[in-house]
Amino acid sequence: MDLSELEEDNTGRCRLSSPVPAVCLKEPCALGVDEAGRGPVLGPMVYAICYCPLSRLAELKALKVADSKTLSESERDRLFAKMEKDRDFVGWALDVLSPNLISTSMLGRVKYNLNSLSHDTAVGLVQHALDQGVNVTQVFVDTVGLPEKYQDRLQQRFPGIEVTVKAKADALYPVVSAASICAKVARDKAVKDWQFVEKLPDLDANYGSGYPNDPKTKAWLKKHVEPVFGFPQFVRFSWRTAQSILEKEAEGVIWEDSSAEDQEGLGRITSYFLSESPRRHTPHRYFQERGLESASTL
Amino acid sequence: MSIKRLLILQIHHLFSEYLKDASKKMKSGLLFVTLANPCSGEGAIYLFDMCLQQLFEIKVFKEKYHSWFINQSVQSEGHLHFATPMDPLFLVLHYLIKADKEGKFQPLEQVVVDDIFPDCILLLKLPELEKLLRHVTEDKEINSKKFYKYSKEKTLRWLEKKVNQTTAALKSNKINVSARVQSAAYFSADQVSSDKEEDYIRYAHGLISDYIPKELSDDLAKHLKLPEPPALLPNPASKKIKLSDEPVEAKEDYTKFNTKDLKTEKKNSKMTAAQKALAKVDKSGMKSIASFFGVKNKKKI
């Protein structure tokens, strides 16, 4: 798997896809959607699709693809290599969402939560397969939340396709298992070869699983917190674990949309009215509009 | 670690002298002192260049929620200081008006004295000052010693010239003087020319008023024949608020006052030109005070 495009700029998102097998353009295909790295506080989240003609699902199954979580890393790598060999009838595509993209989406002025981000990414990948001419007739999706709403949404978005959203779909449908392997292999590789945007000479690579409850990960976060900048962009700032470490160990940062109670509360407003006492001279509007005032101290 | 301040300095033929040749045996006489702001009477910072005999005013740009990165450091307050040449006459005028209560001609060193801001005597070291004084004083020479007395008439004529040259600069710098809220992005030259002359004069008068006492500002408005600004509030104590002098980013809900006012005026069915102008004010950009109390999402990292 060639992630060089991601390594060049890992501050946004990056889409990668296999060539579309010719047979998938003609024959009706099943398409599976799965994700890897949704929970960790570190690194990217990867969404993947895998598709294969209905007529050849048995062959995909024969590869013994299974839920990626039940496989060891070397088994996943071996299976992905097999799928690459079977590129005449199996195709895949994936979207790598950088931790920076996740942080900035979730912390934006307009909140873009992880569920919406995930759903939109999945929809984008299915659409991508359709745009490439893949004859998708069935879509199988693994879900972490309640499947019903997600299913309705996808079914509405793709009315001509039979959509199945199910928990543990990655264990039930080979196309979903295959997608989960693609996603996991990509996530592992992305994390392993992560190009830190920051220049960090004494970086410790021992960050454990990346899951917030992993003591190694927690220790790594505490070690790498920087008082002004917080963490490297490798960390998802929007995770509670990251935020609580920042609150304790980093300097405060106030944004104009930070909540009022973080900003000295109502005292400010009272003093504002006091400053309106007639004694005080109000500068001309030219100065007020430009934030200029006579300097009374240096 | 010392606090860092960012300062924008007018370098015009002044600092270039220092910059050109530092090894020159040039006496360095740049000093910041606190003097009485001629408008508010409160302490404000000024910069003297004792060598090139220039006075600078210091303004500071402040905007909430801003910080600086300066090389490898962070500066919490995103302030930016400006040092720009200032007409020393404004500062001296403050003392001349005070001294005028005695109603007699006095030597300048008797006029420019201040217990709170003793550095005001540095003003007397500015050599051009004597030449400038004739704009605002009557003088007498006795035994080759000069005695001065504040002249309101002369001062108003001098201030009128100041207003005129400021008006010209407002036009050439394309400063939006109308009460309308406008984005600089959509502020075209056409709109500049559509601004009324009266708006410019009122705006320039407002700017000059930041350098003179309130009473003199009122006299200057009469001298310029500026129409009485409409009283925006029923409370006469607030008559200070003038239409064109209000910041566009009003921090109170003036729309309330405006609508209330207009209703009362309608009954009288008589509106002054300024009140009509007020009726046309686009209030869309004015923030209602409610927005300052609004509940916002918690976000703190």
Added chain:
Amino acid sequence: MESSDEETTEKQRIHLRSATLCDAAPAIVHLLPCEVLVNGPAPVERFFTPAIRQRPSGLEVSFRGRILRGEEVAVPPGVAGYVMVMNEKAEVLAELERRHKRRGLEHEEEAQARSEPLERDFDRCIGATASFDHFHLWGLETIPGPDAKVRGALTWPNLAAAIHAQVPED
């Protein structure tokens, strides 16, 4: 002036060491759309600068998990930007002496300044440690653009020049 003593504050003069204006090295300056509640060193070069990206819409970077979009703002012609640091007088004089020695120059100028009566024991000193002729202006998620307050503030030197110019004769 950081003195809490009102009386001293108003009588105190702060001497600007003009010599420091000469060799103030250019600084890289960013104006951020947030308040960082600390003054002090920050590894800007390691964390912030390498994260800046040139996007079709302009500059982009993230800070504390939030997107900043920015642009370069030039200091207007005729003025210069300086980073000033308040020092204890002795500190500044020592630094100037070091510099002059390095250059092999006599420090006559400063000797003169010390004897200058404008300067009193309780006065303080300020000196430039760096200069700037432009800075990076960052907005939270959007480019600050022409309506940025600081852009308005930068029109001040021009207007001030007109207000404070000597009036024409009658």
